[in-house]
Amino acid sequence: MTSNVYFSNLRARSDDNNKGNKLVKLFKKAKFNELFDEKDLIGLKIHFGERGNDSYISPTLIRYVVDEIKKTGANPFLTDTNTLYHGMRHDSVNHFITAILNGFSYSVVEAPIIIADGLSSENEVLVDINQKHVKSAKIAGDIINADGLLVASHFKGHGLSGFGGAVKNLAMGCATIAGKLEQHECAKPIMTEDCINCGVCFKVCPVDAIAKEYVEVKQDYEYSIVYDKCIACMNCWDGCPEESIDLDWEKEIPEFIERMAEYALASVKGKSKKVGYINFLTNITPDCDCVPWSDAPIVPDIGFLASSDPVAIDAASVHLINQQKGNSDSMLHKNCGHGEDKFQGVWENVDGTQLLRYSEKIGLGSQDFRLIEI
Secondary structure: OOEEEEEEEOOOOOHHHOHHHHHHHHHHHOOHHHOOOOOOEEEEEOOOOOOOOOOOOOHHHHHHHHHHHHHOOOEEEEEEOOOOOOOOOOOHHHHHHHHHHOOOOHHHHOOOEEEOOOOOOOOEEEEEOOOOOOOEEEEEHHHHHOOEEEEEEEOEEEOOOEEEOHHHHHHOOOEOHHHHHHHHOOOOOEEOOOOOOOOHHHHHOOOOOEEEEEEOOOOEEEEEEOOOOOOOOOHHHHHOOOOOEEOOOOOHHHHHHHHHHHHHHHHOOOOHHHEEEEEEEOOOOOOOOOOOOOOOOOOOOOEEEEEOOHHHHHHHHHHHHHOOOOOOOOOOOOOOOOOOOHHHHHOOOOOOHHHHHHHHHOOOOOOOEEEEEO
C-alpha cells in the first residue's frame, strides 16, 4: 500500500510562507486536524535534547504544532521518557529541568510537560505484541493513557541504528527505562585487544559494570566488562578515547534494530487512527540528540514532512537526504554524492534501512510512499 507523505521545503519569501506557517499547512494537508476530538489528551512526542545539544527541534516551531492541536479542541502536552544512560534526563526532575533550559517553557510552547514514564520510570504498562523478540513491551503509562499522539521527530544519524526518525522516536522514546534496556540488552559492548587499560570506561560506567583488577606481573590495573551488571547504556563505548570498545555489528546490532521496530509497534497499538507524524529535516547531524554536543550537519537543511505512516515518512526522509550532496566538513567517511547512503557514509557498520524493512514486515507501515510537495 502506498502512503502519502507531504513535504514542504524551507524556501520563504513572505510571512505566509515562514517555517511556522509551513508546519500549519502540512498539519492541515495531512488532515491531522481531523485526527483528534474535543477534550482528547494528546501527547506531542518530542525529544527535548540533552544539555549541551542544540540541534533538537526548536520550541518556537513546536508552538505552531501545539496551537493547531488546540484548534481541534484537544488538550496537548509535551512528552518524552527518561533515558537508560545516566545523563541529565535519567529521572523526571532533571529531565524537566533540561527541557526548560532548552527552551520548552510554558511561556514559549503553551503546553505542559509530562514525562510519560514517571519520576523514576516506574509508570509502565505491558503491551502484548507477541513478536519475534518481544512478547510484551514495556511502554510508558502516559503514552498508553493518552488519547492520541502527534510524533514530532528530528531526523538525524544514530551510531547503533544508522538514523533516527519517527520509528525510533516511538521505539526508544515511548519505552520505559526497562523497555529501553530490553531493546539494548542484545547488543552489549565488547572490550577489544586494543584496550590500553586507561580506566576511562571504569569512570563513566553508571552501574559498576567495569571490573578493575590489579595485575602483579604488569604492575598495573586491567579492566573488563561484567555482563551481568551491564545495562548496554554505551557510556563506555562513547567515552573510550582509544576506540577499543566495539560491538557485534553483524549479529547483535541487526537484532537490536528489530527490537526497536517491535517496540514502535507496541507504542501505537490501539491508536492507529489517532497518531500523526512530522519529521524535521534540519540540523541533520551524525548523532542522536542524546549526546551533549551537536556536530556539523552531514547535508544541508531540507524541510518538513508529515504523514500518518511512520515507516513511509522515515523512508521519504532517507530518500530526500540521500539526494543531497554530503558535507565534506562533517563526519562523513567519504564525499557522498547525490543518491548515496549518507547515514552509512557516517556509520559504515550499520544498515539503517533494515529498520524500515522490518517495520514494514511486522505491519507498522509501508516503505512505499507518494511524496507530495506543498
